Amino acid sequence: MRSILVTGGAGFIGSNFIRYWLDAHPNDHLVGYDLLTYAANSASLADVSGRWPDRYAFVQGDIGDYDLALRTLRQHAIEVVVHFAAESHNSRAVVQPAAFFQTNVVGTVQLMRAALDANVERFHHVSTCEVYGDLPLDSDEMFTESSPLVPKTPYNASKAGADLAVNAFHRTYGLPITVSNCANNYGPYQFPEKVIPHFVVSALQGKPMTLYRSSRNKREWLHVDDHCRAIDLILSDGDIGETYNVGSGLEIDVEGIADRIVHVLGLDAAASKVYVPDRPSHDRRYLLDSAKLRDSLGWAPDVDFEDGFRRTVLWYRDNGDWWLPLLARLDIDERGWHSAVGKHA
Numbered sequence: 001m002r003s004i005l006v007t008g009g010a011g012f013i014g015s016n017f018i019r020y021w022l023d024a025h026p027n028d029h030l031v032g033y034d035l036l037t038y039a040a041n042s043a044s045l046a047d048v049s050g051r052w053p054d055r056y057a058f059v060q061g062d063i064g065d066y067d068l069a070l071r072t073l074r075q076h077a078i079e080v081v082v083h084f085a086a087e088s089h090n091s092r093a094v095v096q097p098a099a100f101f102q103t104n105v106v107g108t109v110q111l112m113r114a115a116l117d118a119n120v121e122r123f124h125h126v127s128t129c130e131v132y133g134d135l136p137l138d139s140d141e142m143f144t145e146s147s148p149l150v151p152k153t154p155y156n157a158s159k160a161g162a163d164l165a166v167n168a169f170h171r172t173y174g175l176p177i178t179v180s181n182c183a184n185n186y187g188p189y190q191f192p193e194k195v196i197p198h199f200v201v202s203a204l205q206g207k208p209m210t211l212y213r214s215s216r217n218k219r220e221w222l223h224v225d226d227h228c229r230a231i232d233l234i235l236s237d238g239d240i241g242e243t244y245n246v247g248s249g250l251e252i253d254v255e256g257i258a259d260r261i262v263h264v265l266g267l268d269a270a271a272s273k274v275y276v277p278d279r280p281s282h283d284r285r286y287l288l289d290s291a292k293l294r295d296s297l298g299w300a301p302d303v304d305f306e307d308g309f310r311r312t313v314l315w316y317r318d319n320g321d322w323w324l325p326l327l328a329r330l331d332i333d334e335r336g337w338h339s340a341v342g343k344h345a
């Protein structure tokens, strides 16, 4: 039996990970640790306490609160930390950059200090492909684990700062870390500020989907369950101190995502889209070389994209109770970048 702390457990990937792990590892005990910011939704874990009453606990707290983090780690005899908690929305980071550096860099440092003092056996840091910067649209380049970190947005830069801090804690203090840098995830329980649920929820309300003018910008898409399986494998077979890229190799541009939603929901394409100015520093393309994870640990994605994407769109269609209460928290105006440039907090 292992005792695992999952930070950001009430967010998109964290809640999927908690459900995945409790199902896949029947002897383990999990503690969700989350500040419950605007991006969290306790409803994402509504079934978890009922299904696994003795194996799941929740603590509301800030990763930047060293005392609470240490107390929680000790009280639950935590052996492994899986660190998802972050401010994660690129658009919000343009207008509130300081909060991103506070949580993603300083918060991660405080959490690592607590993890060191609690002698955890593993600190797994969940990061993103976006730390490597972006790629030209028409190249066949990919990012490897040794690509330089050249982030271009406040969100990417704060995640890159966290990655550097995690590696520094390993080298300086011997914190037993692993890091995964993952491509764009899709799946259920994603906050409707992010592109797929944002588009689906807009369409379901009869509103047009707001595409940035550079709608041919591409992303690499991975189902959240495949991300969870990759982290599981890295925890069991990965080498301490190593970083692993996690990507599907499947690139689809934002126009293609919108068109698929139109198709699954049976809508009229022309009436369903509106084009708005690009967000400042709108990254063009990211693509990961995941050969290290595939060759050394035998990982490969299981979920077929078209099937996983369709199931995801239908999940949002069928779970309005989950996303309707979140709409009141959507306060970033994706149509107003021309007037927002230069404003930041």
Ligand SMILES: NC(=O)c1ccc[n+]([C@@H]2O[C@H](COP(=O)([O-])OP(=O)(O)OC[C@H]3O[C@@H](n4cnc5c(N)ncnc54)[C@H](O)[C@@H]3O)[C@@H](O)[C@H]2O)c1
Residues within 6 Å of the ligand: 007, 008, 009, 010, 011, 012, 013, 014, 033, 034, 035, 036, 037, 038, 039, 040, 041, 061, 062, 063, 064, 083, 084, 085, 086, 087, 088, 089, 103, 107, 126, 127, 128, 129, 159, 181, 182, 183, 184, 185, 186, 190, 191
């Ligand atoms: N979503 C993606 O496509 C993707 C891809 C690669 C990597 N990642 C990384 O995975 C992680 C999770 O992403 P997500 O999409 O689930 O994000 P999310 O925004 O859905 O969830 C983040 C969670 O962290 C919590 N949180 C924020 N600040 C906190 C703090 N100070 N203390 C404790 N909890 C706090 C929030 O309440 C929320 O529940 C992030 O680190 C993100 O950078 C995400």
